[in-house]
Amino acid sequence: MTMATKYDRIADDLREQIAQGTLRPGQQLPPETALRDRYRVSLVTMRRALDELAAEGLIEKRHGYGTFVRKPRQRVVRDASRHQWEKERARLPHAERFGTGATERDTGLEMKDLDFRADYSVTPASEDLAEIFGVPAGTKLLKRVYRTKPKSEEYPLGLGQSLLVYDVVAENPHLLDSANEPWPGGTQAQLYTIGIELGRIREQIIARPPSASEAEQLGIDSGVSVFDLRKISYDINGRVVEIADTVLAGDRTQLVYNIELDRWQ
Amino acid sequence: MTMATKYDRIADDLREQIAQGTLRPGQQLPPETALRDRYRVSLVTMRRALDELAAEGLIEKRHGYGTFVRKPRQRVVRDASRHQWEKERARLPHAERFGTGATERDTGLEMKDLDFRADYSVTPASEDLAEIFGVPAGTKLLKRVYRTKPKSEEYPLGLGQSLLVYDVVAENPHLLDSANEPWPGGTQAQLYTIGIELGRIREQIIARPPSASEAEQLGIDSGVSVFDLRKISYDINGRVVEIADTVLAGDRTQLVYNIELDRWQ
DNA sequence: GAGTGGTCTAGACCACTGT
DNA sequence: CAGTGGTCTAGACCACTCC
Known part of the structure; x- marks a missing residue:
């Protein structure tokens, strides 16, 4: 296994929680500052991990409101x-x-x-x-x-x-x-x-x-x-x-x- | 006209240069540090602008080597x-x-x-x-x-x-x-x-x-x-x-x- | 107004590439 | 080795949303 970056490991961890259902569709994630403290990284790194997940469509960030697990949409x-x-x-x-x-x-x-x-x-x-x-x-x-x-x-x-x-x-x-x-x-x-x-x-x-x-x-x-x-x-x-x-x-x-x-x- | 972010304006400028042919396919861009000085922003902001262009497939970054204008990909x-x-x-x-x-x-x-x-x-x-x-x-x-x-x-x-x-x-x-x-x-x-x-x-x-x-x-x-x-x-x-x-x-x-x-x- | 995410900075250090 | 891009930090300040 190759060494991953911090933001990759954080993104993996959150991905896993979404897949497992620990984080449920529609649920709000803790604020970025709280996540930064939990994972003991800088805010920039924490945000980068979240940006990865947003790019994959797994979470949705709403400016000034919060970050939420995306609900799969009916096609x-x-x-x-x-x-x-x-x-x-x-x-x-x-x-x-x-x-x-x-x-x-x-x-x-x-x-x-x-x-x-x-x-x-x-x-x-x-x-x-x-x-x-x-x-x-x-x-x-x-x-x-x-x-x-x-x-x-x-x-x-x-x-x-x-x-x-x-x-x-x-x-x-x-x-x-x-x-x-x-x-x-x-x-x-x-x-x-x-x-x-x-x-x-x-x-x-x-x-x-x-x-x-x-x-x-x-x-x-x-x-x-x-x-x-x-x-x-x-x-x-x-x-x-x-x-x-x-x-x-x-x-x-x-x-x-x-x-x-x-x-x- | 709405106020754009710095990285958006930088990305627009480079996009324009690629579209105009000032920057040609295959051509190497100046190093990030040089671009940072030219646009008078921080390195992080400069990199973000380049990341936008990379996401659109307009440029290609090669770690330790340089950044290049991408040749259009054939579908x-x-x-x-x-x-x-x-x-x-x-x-x-x-x-x-x-x-x-x-x-x-x-x-x-x-x-x-x-x-x-x-x-x-x-x-x-x-x-x-x-x-x-x-x-x-x-x-x-x-x-x-x-x-x-x-x-x-x-x-x-x-x-x-x-x-x-x-x-x-x-x-x-x-x-x-x-x-x-x-x-x-x-x-x-x-x-x-x-x-x-x-x-x-x-x-x-x-x-x-x-x-x-x-x-x-x-x-x-x-x-x-x-x-x-x-x-x-x-x-x-x-x-x-x-x-x-x-x-x-x-x-x-x-x-x-x-x-x-x-x-x- | 309180709480959230978005932008931006200056600088340190790491990892990769070609010669 | 010199030169490049990649990761990460601590902190300031801005912009948006809701109550």
Whole structure:
């Protein structure tokens, strides 16, 4: 066994107590000064040990209030079958689509339990985005920023943004007005009104620490990860129709994908 | 504008210089003591600013040697189509399978460029695992721990563990001996030898901070996220055949899934 | 106002690297 | 060996939260 640093040994000790249940979820730890005295180290060293645990998401420090053992959070399962599910509902009459968006399906909540906000704007396509859409750089894009928050929670599940080619969507002027949100049935129901059927969806996922602004908006501290998910929707002709970027709180989300395999001959 | 801390302003300044190219990838930064004098702060504060940048992966500190601007890390794309691809190769003759595992496909490297290690052991099934496998708790499982590392890199891409029901695999004694690893073509080729064809794969993904041990093994800072991916393999009869857990460095990996949608009638 | 965590300092000493 | 980053200290003062 190699010699560990003081802060590592202190962090190990506290980790162990959390694992054993000696320190329970939600419980407040003694003040840093008290812990410093208990472990007979300097305050800086004691704080460093606590910072390690905070980075692992095991404890949560609240400035001016105290340090607490983190409660493991219930994760919302986001199953990729949501896309097929949404597609099948896109052509249903309004009444049947109502209150049955993909988010509602994931969370088990109804639309009346959710606070919904959408902000529309128009933006020129950057080089990167234009290449994905297969259009010239600078092409007008409709940018829609979404926030969906369960009324029972303080913070949204994720920060979402969707991009569509403006001239494509403009065929149906209703789609250009955020006042028509939430649109029951979601984006695929909207695309149906302009004759677009999706054939394939590609999802690219990155895991990273949140930026300061994301941490604040999602109500997580910097010791938690986020999913950074880009969804690219292709119509049945292979044209890119939508690019949607979503940032999901890592401690509240689980992603699920099912891959069907072709049979051997 | 809110007042920032000293270390934030120093980190911002250095971030800017890296972004502008004033500091170039691979370039060595001045010693901490010199930077401390330049920014007129204490050594602790200076180090904290550098630690921020290290956590973001912008710089790399080498004990006793120096601090360097990091060359941007390339993300290995792990596309879920690897499973279908692997399946099609599972029945090929040994020579054609050789050097064509899914990891090699992801990284573009050949088997000779990879260091590979596998440790086999036998373990009784916990309640949770037994339920997924659909067997009684305590059933013997073959546990295989994998490490795959590009020879050109210092650290492995991921930490992997695979579980199989022992009595199922025992039909082919070769599969019980880690000395036969790496098995060209991967697990599906191994399962083929005992007459098992996979029909479906389910992947469940979580994003979280690494534990101290994971951070060390993967060579990432505790300020980087990891993917925690569980792959459950079903045979063509719907029976669970394998449960594989993998921890992937978040700053070196991108996950990709393609979802084909059924046509409207 | 009392109690908590956050920032910052000046300086000692240790551990690692390359020549 | 010289030069670098890593650990640790004792103590001052600031900023936030709650009552």
